[in-house]
Amino acid sequence: MKVFVTGGSGFVGGHVIESLAAEHEVVGMARSERSAAVVAERGGVAVHCSLDDVGPEHLEGVDVVVHAAAYVEEWGPYEAFHQANVVGTERLLEAAQVAGVGRFVLISTNATVHDGLGQRGVDESAPVPPHRRFPYGATKALAERAVLAANREGFTTLALRPCFVWGPRDNSVLPALVRMVEEGNFLWLDGGRAKVSTTHIDNLVHAVRLALSGGVGGRAYFVADDGDTTVRHFLEGLGASAGLDLPGRSLPAAPVRWLATGIEGVWRTFGLQTTPPITRMAVVLMSADMTVVSDRARAELGWAPVIGFDQGMERLSASA
Numbered sequence: 001m002k003v004f005v006t007g008g009s010g011f012v013g014g015h016v017i018e019s020l021a022a023e024h025e026v027v028g029m030a031r032s033e034r035s036a037a038v039v040a041e042r043g044g045v046a047v048h049c050s051l052d053d054v055g056p057e058h059l060e061g062v063d064v065v066v067h068a069a070a071y072v073e074e075w076g077p078y079e080a081f082h083q084a085n086v087v088g089t090e091r092l093l094e095a096a097q098v099a100g101v102g103r104f105v106l107i108s109t110n111a112t113v114h115d116g117l118g119q120r121g122v123d124e125s126a127p128v129p130p131h132r133r134f135p136y137g138a139t140k141a142l143a144e145r146a147v148l149a150a151n152r153e154g155f156t157t158l159a160l161r162p163c164f165v166w167g168p169r170d171n172s173v174l175p176a177l178v179r180m181v182e183e184g185n186f187l188w189l190d191g192g193r194a195k196v197s198t199t200h201i202d203n204l205v206h207a208v209r210l211a212l213s214g215g216v217g218g219r220a221y222f223v224a225d226d227g228d229t230t231v232r233h234f235l236e237g238l239g240a241s242a243g244l245d246l247p248g249r250s251l252p253a254a255p256v257r258w259l260a261t262g263i264e265g266v267w268r269t270f271g272l273q274t275t276p277p278i279t280r281m282a283v284v285l286m287s288a289d290m291t292v293v294s295d296r297a298r299a300e301l302g303w304a305p306v307i308g309f310d311q312g313m314e315r316l317s318a319s320a
Contacts, residue, residue, distance in 0.1 A: 051088030167201030192232025
């Protein structure tokens with residue numbers, strides 16, 4: 001089949017293209033010559049367009065769209081998140097339907113239902129919180145709602161919800177960890193004991209492969225590694241893979257959360273364009289429980305992890 005992938009020059013999309021290219025005709029959205037080169041390197045054929053201008057003509061002959069592109073930041077104006085994550089997704093959805101695409105798979109996130117306070121054992125019945133703290137989760141929830149609402153006969157839509165995606169070529173979690181350690185800004189909150197679910201990139205890509213033809217239209221699926229871990233165990237493993245010795249200092253999360261709120265208020269008041277030295281989203285990611293169950297993906301997609309947490313860490317260290 002012919003598969004159109006967005007975000008192909010990024011972490012998740014690049015791995016998706018690499019995995020699918022051996023069996024399918026894969027084309028990837030490319031906003032620039034650099035992006036086009038990465039898409040080609042991963043095994044796809046670049047299609048020059050973006051979420052701002054994608055149209056049916058870019059999806060000619062496509063059977064499945066895998067939408068992995070997103071605006072992912074811990075801070076920024078809501079409009080930037082909305083334009084990329086909501087408006088861009090709606091434009092791609094419309095183009096896919098006009099072009100006669102049969103299936104649309106969104107790479108969503110557990111942040112769609114994360115309340116920022118702490119949740120354990122969440123499944124797909126969890127509601128989207130009415131008052132969202134952060135624009136990333138809020139806009140991804142709106143994008144997911146649009147995708148699932150578009151499901152109809154002849155146009156199947158699904159959403160995959162990974163958590164803390166990690167693995168080779170990670171351009172988000174590990175680089176941020178390295179930067180904080182090198183700048184001397186890293187510390188634990190509540191000792192790093194918050195419980196979290198994670199998703200190795202191989203396990204997410206496996207779910208994407210199954211979603212090309214399986215699953216129940218109009219549904220979201222959590223996809224997480226077997227077993228929960230703690231923020232400390234997860235980040236220490238990532239750090240070790242890069243030769244980092246993470247500092248042991250820790251602070252209680254509650255006062256740091258209040259501090260982040262105050263600092264963000266200063267940034268808003270003065271219209272500062274830089275990212276604050278500490279944000280509420282970063283505090284939540286470091287201190288709030290968020291674990292999920294993937295029973296629906298196992299039952300309806302036939303999915304199960306293809307790599308374990310420890311094995312993934314061993315491979316990551318070996319490839320460093």
